[in-house]
Amino acid sequence: MVKRxxxxxxxxxxxxxxxxxxxxxxxxxxxxxxxxxxxxxxWLKSKMTKTPIYKTTLDVIKDN
Incomplete structure (x- = not known):
């Protein structure tokens, strides 16, 4: 994925x-x-959604 x-x-x-x-x-x-x-x-999700990585990380932790 990173290579892509x-x-x-x-x-x-x-x-x-x-x-x-x-x-x-x-x-x-x-x-x-x-x-x-x-x-x-x-990190990948923040790239896909064009959102700040910090907020995205907190959302991922909260959702899991």
């Missing part, structure tokens, strides 16, 4: 890329989830 993002930054906002990212993660309870995995997902 790097090579084609405009692709990150497509539905295809969003579905690929969404289907690449299996979530557990936020207290048991790896913070680095959550942060990586939040």
């Amino acid at each position: 993002l790097y090579n084609n930054p405009e692709e990150v906002t497509t539905e295809s890329f969003k579905n690929t990212v969404k289907n690449s993660f299996e979530w557990t309870n936020a207290k048991r989830e790896d913070i680095f995995v959550m942060s990586f997902y939040a």
